[in-house]
Amino acid sequence: xxxxxxxxxxxxxxxxxxxxxxxxxxxxxxxxxxxxxxxxxxxxxxxxxxxxxxxxxxxxxxxxxxxxxxxxxxxxxxxxxxxxxxxxxxxxxxxxxxxxxxxxxxxxxxxxxxxxxxxxxxxxxxxxxxxxxxxxxxxxxxxxxxxxxxxxxxxxxxxxxxxxxxxxxxxxxxxxxxxxxxxxxxxxxxxxxxxxxxxxxxxxxxxxxxxxxxxxxxxxxxxxxxx
Numbered sequence: 001x002x003x004x005x006x007x008x009x010x011x012x013x014x015x016x017x018x019x020x021x022x023x024x025x026x027x028x029x030x031x032x033x034x035x036x037x038x039x040x041x042x043x044x045x046x047x048x049x050x051x052x053x054x055x056x057x058x059x060x061x062x063x064x065x066x067x068x069x070x071x072x073x074x075x076x077x078x079x080x081x082x083x084x085x086x087x088x089x090x091x092x093x094x095x096x097x098x099x100x101x102x103x104x105x106x107x108x109x110x111x112x113x114x115x116x117x118x119x120x121x122x123x124x125x126x127x128x129x130x131x132x133x134x135x136x137x138x139x140x141x142x143x144x145x146x147x148x149x150x151x152x153x154x155x156x157x158x159x160x161x162x163x164x165x166x167x168x169x170x171x172x173x174x175x176x177x178x179x180x181x182x183x184x185x186x187x188x189x190x191x192x193x194x195x196x197x198x199x200x201x202x203x204x205x206x207x208x209x210x211x212x213x214x215x216x217x218x219x220x221x222x223x224x225x226x227x
Contacts (some may be wrong), residue, residue, distance in 0.1 A: 001127065004098070005083075005138075006120040008113065009072070009162070016070030025055045028065040031078070076102045108180055114159075114175055114183065122187050133188055141184060148177060157182075 016024065038044055055061055068074045084097035099140045107113045119139030133141040137189045140162050148155050155178040 001123065001129070006123060008107070008117050008120060009075075011072050013070055013072070016066050021056055021067070024062060024066045024069065025052050027069055031069070044077065046143065071103070108177070114173070114180065117180070118183050118187065121184060125188055133184055142154060144177060144180070148181070 019027070028049060029052055030107055035045050036044060038047065038049050043106055055065065080098055080102075087097045088094055105116075107116050119141070121136070121139050124136040124139055125133070130136045133139070134145045136142050144159075156176055159173045159175055159177050159180050
């Protein structure tokens, strides 16, 4: 969106404390690679390994890295920082770009997660930024549509996170990518008309008010799977 964004994330605050020191160091340096001017891949790898060794030798720095990697607040901070800097540069101004920090609402079951994912993908259509899911390059629906186009068999597979550091042992969704698109498409059609369907509008309003009430959310009746 023009002045905010939505994310659906799986967050386990205790996960980072189960990682080995080596895994913490690797993830930290992947998220925050050392700066350098070398154009040689060999030199960059040497610098990376040096920073890894120094990090592993410092218990205090390693503790800080582990806490930061396991913090949703720090994740949001470092995600928003470059966006704010770029926006301020484009607007030729300084100061905070985002109002406040962020708000997070608990999604308590798969239905709520899928409903929130659908909300995120349909929000640009609701705001009249785009008419079709495939037009929203900044939304996950666009990337999922591209995956389905390039690999049609993905449609029959359970929907998966687009960006994930989770292990294969984690349970997957029961809903397939094809079923997810069956949820999105009727809502897309409704929002491409001058007046959005009343049920869909109420559904959008309810998800948007998550901060007031964290009850499980149902999918809009007009676009449930299998109908």
